[in-house]
Amino acid sequence: MINDDSFTKQIIGINPEPIGIFDLHASKHEEYKKMIINIFESADNKYKQKFKTEPFTEHICNNLNQNIFVDFPLLNKLKIEINQMIIEFIKDIGYFTDEIIITDAWLNNASAKSKLEWHYHANSVVSGNYFVNYNPNYHSPLLFWNDRVRLSMAERFPSIQIQKNSNKNTVFNTNVIGTNPKEGQIILWRSQLIHGYDLPNKSDNRLTLSFNSIPKICTDGNGRYSFKIEV
Numbered sequence: 001m002i003n004d005d006s007f008t009k010q011i012i013g014i015n016p017e018p019i020g021i022f023d024l025h026a027s028k029h030e031e032y033k034k035m036i037i038n039i040f041e042s043a044d045n046k047y048k049q050k051f052k053t054e055p056f057t058e059h060i061c062n063n064l065n066q067n068i069f070v071d072f073p074l075l076n077k078l079k080i081e082i083n084q085m086i087i088e089f090i091k092d093i094g095y096f097t098d099e100i101i102i103t104d105a106w107l108n109n110a111s112a113k114s115k116l117e118w119h120y121h122a123n124s125v126v127s128g129n130y131f132v133n134y135n136p137n138y139h140s141p142l143l144f145w146n147d148r149v150r151l152s153m154a155e156r157f158p159s160i161q162i163q164k165n166s167n168k169n170t171v172f173n174t175n176v177i178g179t180n181p182k183e184g185q186i187i188l189w190r191s192q193l194i195h196g197y198d199l200p201n202k203s204d205n206r207l208t209l210s211f212n213s214i215p216k217i218c219t220d221g222n223g224r225y226s227f228k229i230e231v
């Protein structure tokens with residue numbers, strides 16, 4: 001028997017993952033919300049999409065050659081603000097960038113019963129979601145897969161598993177990690193994070209605006225493995 005004072009312990013987390021949470025001022029959010037609801041109500045059919053994998057969700061501008069900020073320029077002020085948030089997110093976590101390009105942006109209207117399949121965004125560095133109409137009592141939160149758990153499940157080589165204690169949830173054994181979004185918030189993340197939600201929405205009109213972005217200059221710092229996007 002070891003005495004209680006035989007050792008002390010600390011268990012620390014490494015590989016931290018930044019998630020940016022930005023709150024729009026309430027008056028700005030109300031202005032953009034009205035515009036976006038109006039777009040949903042009046043957009044031409046050529047801008048609307050429904051995908052087999054999400055039968056209860058309607059999208060606007062989620063096709064190649066469509067971008068909500070290009071096809072609906074009345075949202076330009078919102079685009080400028082999201083642009084600024086992405087630059088601050090990249091700078092705050094310790095990298096240089098002065099210009100980013102929102103390469104893709106689209107709207108999502110998720111009805112009751114809808115889920116969002118687990119996925120990540122290719123061809124992007126920072127992705128995000130603006131929660132336009134969102135009530136946490138009825139709408140599902142955005143969740144992220146815990147890379148630590150996901151990677152060990154995805155690797156198909158022989159491995160040793162230890163049974164999970166389902167009565168003890170920690171950041172090290174949980175499959176998914178939530179963000180508890182609020183309406184009017186914009187959440188940013190590294191585009192390769194797998195995200196979605198498998199808890200169906202309990203009511204209609206979970207409205208979000210999704211986007212992808214890439215810094216205009218991507219460089220290793222020496223200019224050797226680098227490129228600059230000219231638009």
Ligand SMILES: [Fe+2]
Binds near residue numbers: 120
């Ligand atoms: Fe996504």
